[in-house]
Amino acid sequence: MDVRHYGWMLLCATLALTGCDDDAPGNEPALQDAVAYVGHWAAEPDWCARDGEERMITISPSRFEGHENVCEMTATQESENVWQGQLDCSGEGMESSERIRLQLENHESMTLTWLDRDDAEVSLMRCPLDP
Template identity: 40%
Template sequence: MRRQLIPFCALMLTAVLAACSDGEAPQASAQAGDSEAAGGPSPEPAPFYVGQWAADPVWCTDQSEGFPITITPARFEGRENICDMTEIETTPEGGATAQLACQSEGETIREPISFAQAGEQIAIVWPDRGTEATLFSRCE
């Protein structure tokens, strides 16, 4: 069963990472202004990996052959599964690692994941599946 879920989770991760974050930026900007006006500190910017991403930029708008994934500060979401992200840590290189707990077909799959900035893209590695990174582009 686990072998069937690994490709499924990889595909779901691809979909989650391609989601757009255009709607978040204005809200964050407005909140920062409100916070500063109130005399409080500015909120922390979202981690670099937060947003909608796709392994193929076409998937951001045409989901006939693939789909984007969405990453929030605490979740990794695909077309048919949702993964909670815990134990999130930054790496000395400026990346991040986390533990995923994914619900799929009535089972919970746990595995590590790592994110690294790669120019305008992010590189994602699932260490339990090998060390080859998959590049994702941000959806706009």
Template identity: 35%
Template sequence: MPRLLSALLALPLLAACGDTAPQSDASQPADAFYVGVWAADPAWCTDQSEGFPITIEADRFLGRENTCDMSAITTTPEDGWTAALSCIAEGTTIEEPVVFSPAGDQLAIIWPDRGPDATLFSRCE
């Protein structure tokens, strides 16, 4: 279990425009700002010796050692999105919220259950 917790806590380090009205999962476009391949360090897009990118789909969040389904996706007043993550890593399911917000051409990701600090991700080309 400590290894799983460490892997999930390390995800932000290793690893959005819309209406202000909440939207359901079905209304999230495949071309939402958060959809793409992102890295906390742009070098990780091509050199994965020290870190690796994450892939965010319209309804899935994919890390190196985990897969998360995203549900209850709603827009925020700040032109971002909130979602409920249900992640499977090493056979264990973890559920937690996540917030995606545009930060210029970067994506700010906050895991509110872990604290208020955002991790900035750059889009991989």
């Protein structure tokens, strides 16, 4: 299935479960809009099919998963196609907390900025659903 179809299916499912009323209690705008950045992302195309250090990352509305770490993520939308996330991570016996910015260039590419790492940027591409 094409990644774009997966995104639309996820959006439809989210809308069906939450309803269309944006003012409903518990209907957080950041969670609704998060569908745009949800998926598998990689810095290089061949990383989409690899395991190990040079591999894809998985981003959900509330989770950021990379090589040997898992982060709970709280994201807020800064502007159209830009979100700031707070990551609370654990991996390899350590815990950390840091901030990121996710800026979608289009549906297939994104710039990830590590705000607590001197604004280091990584360009990411969306991975196919089934690498």
